[in-house]
Amino acid sequence: KQEVTQIPAALSVPEGENLVLNCSFTDSAIYNLQWFRQDPGKGLTSLLLIQSSQREQTSGRLNASLDKSSGRSTLYIAASQPGDSATYLCAVSREYSTLTFGKGTMLLVSP
Amino acid sequence: DADVTQTPRNRITKTGKRIMLECSQTKGHDRMYWYRQDPGLGLRLIYYSFDVKDINKGEISDGYSVSRQAQAKFSLSLESAIPNQTALYFCATSDLGGTDTQYFGPGTRLTVL
Numbered sequence: 388k389q390e391v392t393q394i395p396a397a398l399s400v401p402e403g404e405n406l407v408l409n410c411s412f413t414d415s416a417i418y419n420l421q422w423f424r425q426d427p428g429k430g431l432t433s434l435l436l437i438q439s440s441q442r443e444q445t446s447g448r449l450n451a452s453l454d455k456s457s458g459r460s461t462l463y464i465a466a467s468q469p470g471d472s473a474t475y476l477c478a479v480s481r482e483y484s485t486l487t488f489g490k491g492t493m494l495l496v497s498p
Numbered sequence: 499d500a501d502v503t504q505t506p507r508n509r510i511t512k513t514g515k516r517i518m519l520e521c522s523q524t525k526g527h528d529r530m531y532w533y534r535q536d537p538g539l540g541l542r543l544i545y546y547s548f549d550v551k552d553i554n555k556g557e558i559s560d561g562y563s564v565s566r567q568a569q570a571k572f573s574l575s576l577e578s579a580i581p582n583q584t585a586l587y588f589c590a591t592s593d594l595g596g597t598d599t600q601y602f603g604p605g606t607r608l609t610v611l
Contacts, residue, residue, distance in 0.1 A: 419598060430502075430588060430602040476541070485531075485556065486600060490540040
């Protein structure tokens with residue numbers, strides 16, 4: 388059974404810092420990996436999707452990497468802003484598009 | 499207008515009652531999913547459907563049933579609600595021919611007393 392772990396569970400940083408969120412998964416036979424953002428009381432917003440054949444994806448200040456063989460992904464956020472405060476979720480899919488989620492990293496960026 | 503909508507947004511009910519949560523999408527996607535989110539447990543898949551005639555159980559389907567009334571509509575039912583079904587429920591969609599990114603609705607907060 389696939390298990391997804393996110394470290395740290397919570398992170399507090401001052402505005403402007405670069406930061407890294409970590410995600411690990413136990414079964415490397417994945418189809419893709421997605422990073423989501425969830426604001427309190429809201430739904431999930433897809434940030435980046437990395438296909439299993441890719442090593443990284445970038446969108447603005449966000450960069451996600453994937454090392455499938457070691458079962459790891461990182462989400463790098465450059466020059467963090469208070470508006471980045473949210474919970475970040477990592478999810479992997481193996482087959483039939485079904486996702487297995489980690490429990491998330493709660494990020495707080497202070498002005 | 500939102501691409502994926504869920505109704506109701508909040509619902510309080512009593513043990514033993516039948517509840518239906520509805521999901522509609524205007525994205526034209528074939529695939530639809532129901533998840534529940536619990537503090538400390540993350541999101542878990544309840545049911546998923548790849549087209550109107552296709553329904554599949556997810557990780558935690560016991561106590562739930564679904565209906566795919568049309569490509570755009572996917573409903574989740576709790577036949578006899580129990581307190582441990584109190585959770586935040588999300589509907590999601592993805593495109594068979596696209597990148598397989600999943601798009602989520604705003605969620606339904608269900609409380610079973």
